[in-house]
Amino acid sequence: MKLYNSLTRTKEDFVPITEGKVTMYHCGPTVYDYIHIGNLRSFFMGDILRRTFEFLGYDVKQVMNITDIGHLVSDGDEGNDKMTKALKRHNMEITLENMLKIADFYADAFKEDLKNLNILTPHVMPKASQHILEDIELVKKLEEKGYTYRTSDGIYFDTSKMKDYGKLGGIQRKDRQGRIEENTEKKHPADFALWKFDEKNGWPSPWGQGFPGWHIECSGMSMKYLGETIDIHTGGKDLKPVHHNNEIAQSECATGKQFVRYWLHGEFLNINGEKLSKSKGGNITLRTLEEKGFSPLALRYLYLQAHYRSPMNFSWEILEGAEKGLKRIYRTIRDLKGKTEGKVLRENSSFVERFKEALEDDFNTAEALAVLHTLLKSDISDEEKLGTALLFDRVLGLELDEMSEKNEEEEETLPEELTQLLQERARAREAKDWETSDALRAKINEMGYSVADVNGEQIVQKKNT
Ligand code: AMP
Ligand code: ZN
Numbered sequence: 001m002k003l004y005n006s007l008t009r010t011k012e013d014f015v016p017i018t019e020g021k022v023t024m025y026h027c028g029p030t031v032y033d034y035i036h037i038g039n040l041r042s043f044f045m046g047d048i049l050r051r052t053f054e055f056l057g058y059d060v061k062q063v064m065n066i067t068d069i070g071h072l073v074s075d076g077d078e079g080n081d082k083m084t085k086a087l088k089r090h091n092m093e094i095t096l097e098n099m100l101k102i103a104d105f106y107a108d109a110f111k112e113d114l115k116n117l118n119i120l121t122p123h124v125m126p127k128a129s130q131h132i133l134e135d136i137e138l139v140k141k142l143e144e145k146g147y148t149y150r151t152s153d154g155i156y157f158d159t160s161k162m163k164d165y166g167k168l169g170g171i172q173r174k175d176r177q178g179r180i181e182e183n184t185e186k187k188h189p190a191d192f193a194l195w196k197f198d199e200k201n202g203w204p205s206p207w208g209q210g211f212p213g214w215h216i217e218c219s220g221m222s223m224k225y226l227g228e229t230i231d232i233h234t235g236g237k238d239l240k241p242v243h244h245n246n247e248i249a250q251s252e253c254a255t256g257k258q259f260v261r262y263w264l265h266g267e268f269l270n271i272n273g274e275k276l277s278k279s280k281g282g283n284i285t286l287r288t289l290e291e292k293g294f295s296p297l298a299l300r301y302l303y304l305q306a307h308y309r310s311p312m313n314f315s316w317e318i319l320e321g322a323e324k325g326l327k328r329i330y331r332t333i334r335d336l337k338g339k340t341e342g343k344v345l346r347e348n349s350s351f352v353e354r355f356k357e358a359l360e361d362d363f364n365t366a367e368a369l370a371v372l373h374t375l376l377k378s379d380i381s382d383e384e385k386l387g388t389a390l391l392f393d394r395v396l397g398l399e400l401d402e403m404s405e406k407n408e409e410e411e412e413t414l415p416e417e418l419t420q421l422l423q424e425r426a427r428a429r430e431a432k433d434w435e436t437s438d439a440l441r442a443k444i445n446e447m448g449y450s451v452a453d454v455n456g457e458q459i460v461q462k463k464n465t
Contacts, residue, residue: 001056001360003232004309006168006240006263011362014262016231022053022060023226025260026122027218027235027243030067031106032086034285037299037314038269038276040117042236044300045266045308045363047119049232051395052359063225064122065218066110068103069129071196071211096201100129113286116296118397126221128212132203134220135212139194139205141254148194151185155195155207160188162249168263170241192246215246219259223251233260238275240265267311276314284314292316292452293461297398298323304365304396320454326398332376333404336386345387351375355392368395418447422458425451 001014016022026046029035046064053060070083083099086106092098107127114121139155142148147161159165171190193213195205202210212220222230228251235244244263251259268275276282286296302322306312351371358367372392375385393400421444428436444451444460452459 001053003262003264003362005261006265007260009169012262014231016058017229017261020057020059022058022232023230024049024060024062024232024234025218025222025226025230026062026064026233027239028064028066028125029110030070030082031103031110032070032082033089033106033278033283034109034287035113036276036278036282037284037286037289038282039236040113040286040299041269041303041312042234042266043114043119044117044303045264046122046234047117047397048304048308048363048365048395049234049264050120050122051397052363055359055395056356061124061226062120062122063124063126063222065221066103066107066125066127067214067217068100068107068127069211069217070099071198094201099201103127103129113296116286117300118297118399120397124225126225128217128221131217131220131224132205132212134224135216136195136205138216138220138223138250138254139207139212142194142250145253147250147253149187150207152197153185154193154197154210154213156186156191157194157246157250157253158187159190159192159249162253165190165249166245168240168245168248171245192242194250215243216250218243219247219251219254222247222259223255228255228257228259230260232262232264234264234266237265237267264308266308267306269312269314271314273313289319290463291450292454293450293459294319294323294452295326295461297403298326301326301398304369304398307362307364307366309362310366316452316454320459323459329372329376329398329400330404333386333389333400336382336389337404339382340386343383345390346381346384347391348375348380348384348388351378351380351388352391355395359395365396368392372396415447418444418449418460421447422451422460426458429453 002011003014004011024046026043029039043064046062050060050062070081083103084094086102087094087098090102092102111121139148142157143155147158148155149158150156192215194216195207195210195212197208197210199209222233233244240263248259270276271282276284286299289296289299298319299322302319303312305322355368355371358364358371361367372389375388378385390401421440425437425440425444428440441451448463449460450463
């Protein structure tokens, strides 16, 4: 197994700490809103790592945190606190209790998204709010070893005390870290908060009431569930310069041991060539997709088409293409099922080998999909084709078995009344009669279907119940 390690900037052979086992930590979401399909690409990457390792016979332990706390004050380390923004958006008083309530709501929505994208639930999904003591212990260790200092708003990590600070790259010690209000009491621009004071809200600590810094949470949770040194840590590439360098700094200075052996970073999902992000108004969530009638698995199929270290461009047309391609695969699987009924399925070792080779090359899912396509077009027996495709799906996670049947039901039961409504709606849209078009859409929705207009075509889909 070869993987690209951001720490050494090379493709390396993967050698686990314990033979046959993999410990992995993924930086999870801050649950202040529904997450967008850019965030989901990063979490999908974690799923591919886990499924690949399991496919190759490794015993995987996977942890993904949920950041359910903010600082409830606008702070210099990260700009405006996201959880505070969420409370304001919901017109809720800024209290710890309300913050946890909002976070729970969006954490549930996040877990729902993972399920819909067929992302396997990580073995542990710790919440930051339930690990304050672990964070405090770490800060205490750093304090004892002389890595910290106090300012009027918190306890800070002194980056000048660590020789190889920033070894992951992307940051210089002189880099300014705060995006909005810089804390002028910091000794060096790259120093970061380990604990932030908050007299009104927050948890008690030896230094005063407040909140742990964002970076320390990940170190605390990773060490608690996976030990002081782990095999793999992942996140989107934006986390690399600051968050991950800071995780390394505080963890390695506290324990004296290497924190993570392999750092893997995912490229962005872009829209019009720019990173999809909430602040740029690109707030496309799985809910948006479903409202437009797309299946979340079409997005999964789209993600699979690019290597995780390649930027991926998103547009509705591209997604529509993916959905059509996926449906073609479902139809092929359905045909194969019909032809092989009652027969024993087998796996074709040469195709399995090619599939493994693709994944062992730094999780090349694009190549793995190409192997699936070649397999389906090949002239090997139907039993082997189907058996091998279903085996591949343990990694691809496209639900080939279940969805190929579901698809058939949906196609067969498209009611006549619905077809008529769609025709009427097409005529209304041609005449630019938007009012009638909307009224017809409402009727179609009432019938349990959604309709999206893509490239002048109506795409209709049964809503998930
Ligand atoms: P956040 O909640 O902002 O910390 O983001 C959660 C995860 O999503 C992090 O791993 C980010 O790197 C990742 N992420 C954010 N935007 C994108 C994007 N447009 N494409 C891919 N990953 C992203
Ligand atoms: Zn993290």
